[in-house]
Each structure stands twice: as C-alpha cells, then as structure tokens.
Amino acid sequence: MLAVQVSGYTKPCVPNTGGISRVWVFDPADMDYTQGASPNNSYTAVALIGGATILGGSGFFAIGFDYLSGQYKAPQSVKGSSIKFAHELSLHLPSLDNDLTNFMLTMMNALACASLGFVIEQNNGHILVIGEQSVNGETIPLFRIQMDGTSVDSGKAFDDENGATVMFKGDYSRPAYEFTGGIDAIIALQGTPIF
C-alpha cells in the first residue's frame, strides 16, 4: 500500500468454459460505451454516436464462423515500465467464395486510416470489447485493431477445411473491458448487412 495499491482476486464459484460463442465487428467511430456506473468499471451501456444510424450503415455486424473455431488471446509483455497486451482474434470462416472475399475487402478498408472494433461473446457468457474508441462520450487513446495474418486455404481432401482463418490484431495498454449490458443490447444494435 505504501508503494502501490494492489488487490486480490476472488475466484468465481461458478462453472467456467472456454471458447467464443459469437462475434460482432463494428466501426469504432460509431459506438459510445458507458463506464463507471458499476463498481468494477465494466461497460454497462452502448449507444450509437450522434450522426451514426443503423439505416446509414452503422451498427454491430455478426461474423459467422465455424463452431468452436474462434479464439481470443492477449499475451502481455513489458519493457522497462511500458506494458503491452497483444490482442489477437482468430476465426475460421467457411467456404472460399466471393462473399468471403467481399467480407475481407471490407475488413481491409480499415487498414489504411481507420480501425475495427469487436464484441466477443464467450461461451461462458462474458462479453468482451476490443478496439473501442469512445467511452463516456470521450475519445480514448487509439485502440487500433486490424486484419493481420489472415490465411486463405482451399484444403485438399473432401473433408479438409475450406475457407479462411481471419486474424485481427492490435496492441494496447490494457486487457479488454467486459460489456455487462447483455447480449440483447448488442443484438438490438445490429446493422443491416450490405451483402
């Protein structure tokens, strides 16, 4: 306490599971998250920023991936007193076709001058947010997530995987915050697919 305020960790006394259930991608410029209304600093609400509308192309867009193929991880490293979490989301998307190409093209649009945000619903029910830009109406330091390391593979045999393992990566100064407003809150703000 004299040098640094630390705290313990209380293990939840509920069964836990691994893996990702569902994933949504969003334009970080569209969404504002509310933080601080709960004691644990989670995000409790999300709303479209003024000017962003569902009809105008904003919202959360579901990414359909092969069952149990999704993984999110964020290894931490430190140099001196500087901390980095290397956020990484990988999903296997089936079927090499033009829809998949178009999806990857839209993800590439963010490479040049924008970024991507993701809502990750885990199999244990907890929802994580990465790549967000606006919290409590204020712009936070850039949390840039981009498609990086994606691999397209046709497979060889009939029962080989065919599709793309898409990868999204981005470094940031902390782990992901949880969204505790519930998955229905995300679903209600789903955008209209463009394809």
Place this chain on the structure above:
Amino acid sequence: MEDYNKLFAINPEFQETVVGFNKSGKPLGTRKDLDKLALMAYHNKGLAKYFVNLPTKEQIAEYQAQEFNKKNPAAPAEPVTKVTPAAPAKEVTPTPSSVNTNTEEVK
C-alpha cells in the same frame, strides 16, 4: 412518489432510439428501467440528452427504494399487545445465607 413516466420522461425525438443496457435493446420510449440509464448519465453526460429533465441522484435513489419496497414488502406487523410494565426490581443486599459458601468442587 412522482410518476415514473414524468420522472424519467424521454425527449420525443429519442423515443425510438436504442441504447443497449440492462440486458435489453428496446427503444427508450418503451423501457421501464430508465432509472438505471439515468444513473449512468451521471458517468456519461451524453446519455443525459435523452431525458427531458435528468432526475437528481436523490430522486433516482428514492424511486429505486420505493420500487424495492414494492417488490419486497415488509412482513406483516405482529398484533400489538398491551404490555404491563414490570415493577421495578428491588435491590438485593447479599446476606450471609444468600452467599454461596459451598466450596466443594463441581464435577
């Protein structure tokens, strides 16, 4: 208690607006949990614009307390019975006969 619809009135232009919170994404005009959003508006000033008048924290706390009491009614009170006050106890002065002189060890 002030009426819920009056206390947490939503501006007409935001009746159909969706803010995802409290495990729901219904339009604000249909929500019955706007007390939670009003509290959040004290952390995120951008949420205050949805309300005609943002209630004070005290008003929100009073509303939530009343809602809690509605959902958790107190147990019915016991029937009141008349209690006759007891006569004041007399001070007892120890006498030699009242002093335990038994020095045998209790087993």
